Amino acid sequence: MSATLELSLTVNGETRTATVAPLARLLDVLREAFGLTGTKEGCGEGECGACSVILDGELVNACLVPASQAQGAVVTTVEGLAARDGTPSPLQQAFLECGGAQCGICTPGMLVAGQRFLDGGAPATDAAVREAIAGNLCRCTGYAKIVDSIQRAAATPSPPPGERAGVRGPGDR
Amino acid sequence: MRRAEDMPQGWVGSSPVRLDGLDKVLGRARYLDDLTFPGQLWGRTVRSTVAHARIVRLERDPAFDWSGLTFVTAADIPGENVVQLIESDQPCLARDVVRHCHEPLALIAGPDRERLEEALAHVLVEYEPLPAVFDPLASTQIFKHYAYEREAGRIDEAFVRAARVVEGRYRVGHQEQLYIEPNAVCAVPRPDGGLSLHGSMQCPFYVHRALQRLLGLDDDRLAVIQTVTGGGFGGKEDYPSMIAGHAALLARKSGRPVKIVYGRAEDIAATTKRHPAVVDHRTAVAADGTLLGGEIRIVLDGGAYCTLSPVVLSRGAIHAPGAYRWPCCRVDARAVATNTPPNGAFRGFGAPQTLFAIEMHIEKIARELGLDPVEVRRRNALREGDVTATGQRLRESVSALAALDAVAARAGPLERPPRGARKRRGRGFSLVWHGAGFTGSGEVKLKARAGVELTPNGCRVLAASTEIGQGTVTVFSQMVADALGVPLDAVEVAVPDTSRVPDSGPTVASRTCMVVGGTLAGAARALERRLSAFAAESFGGDPSRVACRGGVFREGARVLAPYSVVAGRHLAEHGPLRIVEQYSHPPGIVWDDDEFRGDAYPVYAWAATAVDVEVDLDSYETRILRAVTASDVGKAIHPVLCAGQIEGGTVQALGWALLEELRHRDGRVLNDRLQTYLIPTALDAPPIETILIENGYRHGPYGAKGVGELPMDGPAPAVAAAILDATGALVPELPITPDRLMAALGKDPA
Numbered sequence: 001m002s003a004t005l006e007l008s009l010t011v012n013g014e015t016r017t018a019t020v021a022p023l024a025r026l027l028d029v030l031r032e033a034f035g036l037t038g039t040k041e042g043c044g045e046g047e048c049g050a051c052s053v054i055l056d057g058e059l060v061n062a063c064l065v066p067a068s069q070a071q072g073a074v075v076t077t078v079e080g081l082a083a084r085d086g087t088p089s090p091l092q093q094a095f096l097e098c099g100g101a102q103c104g105i106c107t108p109g110m111l112v113a114g115q116r117f118l119d120g121g122a123p124a125t126d127a128a129v130r131e132a133i134a135g136n137l138c139r140c141t142g143y144a145k146i147v148d149s150i151q152r153a154a155a156t157p158s159p160p161p162g163e164r165a166g167v168r169g170p171g172d173r
Numbered sequence: 174m175r176r177a178e179d180m181p182q183g184w185v186g187s188s189p190v191r192l193d194g195l196d197k198v199l200g201r202a203r204y205l206d207d208l209t210f211p212g213q214l215w216g217r218t219v220r221s222t223v224a225h226a227r228i229v230r231l232e233r234d235p236a237f238d239w240s241g242l243t244f245v246t247a248a249d250i251p252g253e254n255v256v257q258l259i260e261s262d263q264p265c266l267a268r269d270v271v272r273h274c275h276e277p278l279a280l281i282a283g284p285d286r287e288r289l290e291e292a293l294a295h296v297l298v299e300y301e302p303l304p305a306v307f308d309p310l311a312s313t314q315i316f317k318h319y320a321y322e323r324e325a326g327r328i329d330e331a332f333v334r335a336a337r338v339v340e341g342r343y344r345v346g347h348q349e350q351l352y353i354e355p356n357a358v359c360a361v362p363r364p365d366g367g368l369s370l371h372g373s374m375q376c377p378f379y380v381h382r383a384l385q386r387l388l389g390l391d392d393d394r395l396a397v398i399q400t401v402t403g404g405g406f407g408g409k410e411d412y413p414s415m416i417a418g419h420a421a422l423l424a425r426k427s428g429r430p431v432k433i434v435y436g437r438a439e440d441i442a443a444t445t446k447r448h449p450a451v452v453d454h455r456t457a458v459a460a461d462g463t464l465l466g467g468e469i470r471i472v473l474d475g476g477a478y479c480t481l482s483p484v485v486l487s488r489g490a491i492h493a494p495g496a497y498r499w500p501c502c503r504v505d506a507r508a509v510a511t512n513t514p515p516n517g518a519f520r521g522f523g524a525p526q527t528l529f530a531i532e533m534h535i536e537k538i539a540r541e542l543g544l545d546p547v548e549v550r551r552r553n554a555l556r557e558g559d560v561t562a563t564g565q566r567l568r569e570s571v572s573a574l575a576a577l578d579a580v581a582a583r584a585g586p587l588e589r590p591p592r593g594a595r596k597r598r599g600r601g602f603s604l605v606w607h608g609a610g611f612t613g614s615g616e617v618k619l620k621a622r623a624g625v626e627l628t629p630n631g632c633r634v635l636a637a638s639t640e641i642g643q644g645t646v647t648v649f650s651q652m653v654a655d656a657l658g659v660p661l662d663a664v665e666v667a668v669p670d671t672s673r674v675p676d677s678g679p680t681v682a683s684r685t686c687m688v689v690g691g692t693l694a695g696a697a698r699a700l701e702r703r704l705s706a707f708a709a710e711s712f713g714g715d716p717s718r719v720a721c722r723g724g725v726f727r728e729g730a731r732v733l734a735p736y737s738v739v740a741g742r743h744l745a746e747h748g749p750l751r752i753v754e755q756y757s758h759p760p761g762i763v764w765d766d767d768e769f770r771g772d773a774y775p776v777y778a779w780a781a782t783a784v785d786v787e788v789d790l791d792s793y794e795t796r797i798l799r800a801v802t803a804s805d806v807g808k809a810i811h812p813v814l815c816a817g818q819i820e821g822g823t824v825q826a827l828g829w830a831l832l833e834e835l836r837h838r839d840g841r842v843l844n845d846r847l848q849t850y851l852i853p854t855a856l857d858a859p860p861i862e863t864i865l866i867e868n869g870y871r872h873g874p875y876g877a878k879g880v881g882e883l884p885m886d887g888p889a890p891a892v893a894a895a896i897l898d899a900t901g902a903l904v905p906e907l908p909i910t911p912d913r914l915m916a917a918l919g920k921d922p923a
């Protein structure tokens with residue numbers, strides 16, 4: 001049997017550890033070791049974006065990230081977007097109000113990609129939003145209401161830093 | 174967003190937050206692969222690598238360690254080795270002969286996915302090749318043939334009188350549904366020898382009947398339960414019966430829960446696709462563009478087994494004349510066998526194929542006569558009172574012209590680059606109709622049942638119709654809340670579980686809202702009458718004047734009691750109350766299966782589309798700049814969800830127009846990955862302007878006619894028409910790739 005890896009990382013503001021195979025995918029670590037099944041698998045090849053998470057500030061496809069690369073990293077998944085009391089984030093709220101989610105399977109990845117875009121602070125023009133989610137496939141919505149949702153959230157004042165479960169507050173680490 | 178308290182009634186026509194939305198945005202919704210089952214094994218499928226052959230050897234490699242693995246072949250099937258559908262020609266596991274690549278031969282289950290992967294490579298299969306057919310036009314095996322005529326005696330004369338006879342051949346290829354959640358099920362054996370099957374699916378009772386036949390199980394030992402489903406588009410209409418059968422066989426043999434989740438490549442290669450089609454038109458036209466008569470021949474490639482081909486074909490054949498009047502015409506349609514994976518249901522179900530053909534043919538007619546194609550459409554569009562090619566008089570809710578006018582008005586002028594530019598712009602239109610609900614006598618035969626069950630605060634909806642993203646749960650709740658007179662959050666929707674809900678039929682054919690929704694609204698009204706009578710009796714009042722509105726029973730303006738008090742007392746005195754009703758077809762709708770004549774659908778939805786494109790004459794690539802659609806859906810129960818259906822369908826259709834085609838070599842799927850089978854991204858999808866027309870249907874719930882499939886019909890021909898407008902090239906085949914456009918422009922795609 002191959003060697004194992006003692007993995008420790010911060011997921012949605014909490015330190016998590018697991019013993020995994022070094023080549024295990026971050027996606028499997030999240031879903032199977034940590035039970036965070038909000039992150040989805042649509043292709044396993046980096047093409048659909050259903051597995052999008054934010055890793056050390058970058059949007060990545062968790063199906064392409066080996067666990068070893070996530071050692072010590074800070075990861076935000078869809079479960080980390082809402083406030084600690086479960087109140088949907090402004091972006092999640094906008095998805096609810098604008099009809100940004102249909103079957104919902106792409107939604108976690110879209111939300112994470114959308115949040116990464118909003119965190120970057122660039123103006124939410126139609127072109128910029130579409131560029132930001134170009135790596136995330138949706139087969140249900142035709143993207144129109146997803147773009148609307150992200151634009152609406154961009155126009156909504158965001159909660160103070162630290163409110164969101166996935167955002168590291170002062171002294172979290 | 175409005176809250177229940179603020180808006181006690183009038184849910185229909187408003188757009189409350191979808192009821193499954195919060196779980197979906199919080200990442201809490203559990204899809205099949207998110208569920209864990211104690212002691213669960215994984216299942217995998219051994220598939221054929223040849224298109225047509227006799228199996229001469231199928232066995233496990235003795236050199237491999239098979240301990241702890243469960244192996245299943247056709248010999249392990251306790252019941253009949255068929256996937257129950259229209260014909261019983263498709264085996265659950267091939268026995269002696271394989272008829273297509275990727276056909277299931279054997280199954281393996283085990284606790285470790287890596288070892289399973291290895292085991293797959295150690296199943297030894299030898300074949301004796303048989304001749305294979307890949308060209309549907311060369312196929313001699315016909316699954317189904319329909320022929321129908323209108324005023325056949327006048328057809329010859331029409332061609333004699335014609336100012337012009339226009340002929341054309343139009344083709345479309347395989348399209349993959351590409352729901353983002355692949356097919357996934359888990360079969361759980363029960364101590365009583367029965368089985369529970371959880372899965373991503375559109376039609377729990379299809380799966381239920383398929384498992385009964387495969388396993389020889391009776392009703393009370395079987396439950397099929399739909400899990401949150403990540404898209405379907407028809408692709409989870411019939412295929413789940415296959416994968417459910419596989420998981421069930423492995424679970425029965427191993428005695429453990431078995432989960433099968435397809436990888437993307439397996440899902441693309443092995444599951445059903447949109448039927449490729451070849452459609453020939455020969456049309457007699459007057460000089461002013463009036464259609465005088467025509468002949469239409471349709472060949473659908475059914476793939477290796479019959480699956481749903483006969484019903485896809487009948488819908489395709491009925492929609493083939495398009496949204497137009499034909500004084501006389503003849504339609505000949507056949508679905509044939511080839512040695513490729515079976516084709517099945519895909520949003521639109523045969524109609525997008527034949528509507529592409531007629532719409533391109535209208536373009537061709539207009540071009541040959543030197544007329545404006547929109548004018549040709551207008552001249553021939555069906556109007557109220559007209560008779561269709563199957564002899565159906567359209568009595569109500571006909572909106573072809575209204576849709577066309579709305580789109581033309583919204584589209585406005587198109588800015589074109591100067592003459593001689595290397596990037597050309599063009600605009601194309603299309604006009605389509607889509608029959609609502611099952612074709613012909615489908616609903617009459619099905620006898621769909623659905624109902625409501627009294628709860629202390631409202632009611633629970635009981636139906637097998639599935640939420641697959643389109644909004645079933647929300648739309649049902651809105652209709653039932655209004656019918657019962659309670660707030661939206663007083664209505665729950667039961668999980669579709671075949672051991673608990675009545676069979677409201679499959680979630681297909683844009684029938685869920687109109688047929689099942691209407692039945693549910695009727696049941697909810699019956700519940701309201703029952704409770705009103707009870708409230709009158711209990712609290713004093715004239716039963717005929719008592720009604721529930723906003724969760725309160727009143728006699729006129731006088732408050733009798735809140736809903737919860739009346740419901741609580743009724744439950745205490747009379748116990749559980751369930752009202753289940755059967756759908757009844759509207760009076761006067763008559764279809765003759767044998768003659769293929771009559772009222773093919775109770776009513777039709779109508780849509781017009783305008784698409785603007787930019788074509789690069791150096792790269793031959795087409796960019797879609799804008800799409801405008803106008804859709805008559807009767808009544809938008811939830812305008813935001815309704816628009817969402819139209820936008821999503823439109824982009825799926827735009828993908829089909831330009832990008833999407835599954836390619837095969839010797840029957841083997843070549844592009845089984847998202848890198849090679851491309852669907853539109855947010856950058857490919859244009860801004861979409863959606864106009865909803867509400868020309869109500871008397872017999873639909875609140876006037877609704879259905880919307881799910883309609884947006885799949887019009888956008889592709891509108892793209893082709895726009896390319897024609899931009900370049901002068903009529904590309905008669907989808908998708909319009911740069912190569913095909915070059916060829917149509919007479920350039921050598923070297």
Ligand code: FES
Pocket residue numbers: 040041042043044045046047048049050051052061062063064
């Ligand atoms: S599952 Fe990771 S990109 Fe598709």
Ligand code: FES
Pocket residue numbers: 100101102103104105106107137138139140141353403404642
């Ligand atoms: S909502 Fe279904 S894939 Fe995006």
